[in-house]
Amino acid sequence: MLSELNRTPADDSAKAxxxxxxxxxxxxPSGGGKGxxxxxxxxxxxxxxYSVSYTTRAxxxxxxxxxxYFFVSTVEFEEMIARGEFLEWANVYGHLYGTSSAQVVRxxxxxxxxxxxIDVQGAxxxxxxxxxxxxxxxxxxxxxxxxxxxxxxxxxxxEDL
Numbered sequence: 001m002l003s004e005l006n007r008t009p010a011d012d013s014a015k016a017x018x019x020x021x022x023x024x025x026x027x028x029p030s031g032g033g034k035g036x037x038x039x040x041x042x043x044x045x046x047x048x049x050y051s052v053s054y055t056t057r058a059x060x061x062x063x064x065x066x067x068x069y070f071f072v073s074t075v076e077f078e079e080m081i082a083r084g085e086f087l088e089w090a091n092v093y094g095h096l097y098g099t100s101s102a103q104v105v106r107x108x109x110x111x112x113x114x115x116x117x118i119d120v121q122g123a124x125x126x127x128x129x130x131x132x133x134x135x136x137x138x139x140x141x142x143x144x145x146x147x148x149x150x151x152x153x154x155x156x157x158x159e160d161l
Contacts, residue, residue: 021047021108023130024115027123028138034117037138041115049107049114054080057095088118088125097122 028034042050055069056077065071072080077096081089089098099116107114116126126133 019111021049021111022113023104023108023126023133024048024113025118025123025126025133025135026115026138027118027120027135029120029140032138032140034138038115038117045113047112049103049112051099051103051107051114051116053116053118054086054089054098054100055095057097088122088129090119090121090125092119092121099126 026034026038038050042048052066053069054072054077056072056074057069059065059069059071063069074096077089077098080086080098085101086098087101087104089096097119099118099122104114104116116122118126120137123135123137127135
């Protein structure tokens, strides 16, 4: 009982912070290698969750709804914005992308770390609104390597490239 009386709010804050998982943000240009890096990290760490983003873009061959992204209509995405469901969101080349606040809060509150794979705009939005993210920016080896990666993907039009 005496220890309970001597406990301070600072003690409670320290315990809460220690129990809260980290928010790790990995960003790069499209084709920069963030997906490859994240898959390697996820395969080696058990207490790390992956944040599946929402997007209005069409799925690419091999992508599954709920695995790579949650694919939604523009109307649905805008309704989610209006309800305040995104930790961050951005318009990237005419498509909307966003991170679910609920998923991030749920994982961190449970003490699990969560990793976000987002573009540069999204990372800047996270830094502006979250007080403790760990942010990582990946640069491709060169512009030529980046262009070759995007071309070999075969998913972008020449205009998008």
